[in-house]
Amino acid sequence: MQGTYLRFYVHENRKHHGILLYEWLLEKAKKAGIHGGSAFRAIAGYGRHGVLHEQHFFELAGDLTVEVEFLLSEGEAQTLLGVLREEKVRVFYAKTAAEFGMIGNGSAP
Secondary structure, X not given: OEXXXXXXXXXXXXXXXXXXXXXXXXXXXXXXXXXXXXXXXXXXXXXXXXXXXXXXXXXXOOOOEEEEEEEEOHHHHHHHHHHHHHOXXXXXXXXXXXXXXXXXXXXXX
16 A cells, blocks of 8 residues: 555654643544544654653653654645644654555464
8 A cells, every 4th residue: 555654753752632742643544534643752863953862760851752653645745734724733744655554364374
C-alpha cells in the first residue's frame, strides 16, 4: 500500500487546551478516523538551537522530544495537518512518501 509517513516533534511537557500535545495529536487523529498512531520519547537529542538534551534518571520530564507518527493516506495526512492549522498549533513536522503493508498471515509461528 502506498501512503504517507507523517511525524510530529513536540516537547514532552508542551500542552494544547490543557492536554499534553502528543496526547492531543493522537486523540485528534483518532477522531479524524486515522487507524493508528504512536508516540515515542527521545532519550537524547538537540534541535535548531544546538542545545543537547539528555534523559537522566533524576530529572523531571519536560525538555526531551516526543515523536508522534502516523502511517496514513495522503488525504488523511492533509486532513490532520488542516486540523492543526485550524487550531493554530505551532509544531514541527516531517512528511514523506511511504510503502506499508502486512507480511504473513498473522498467526504465531
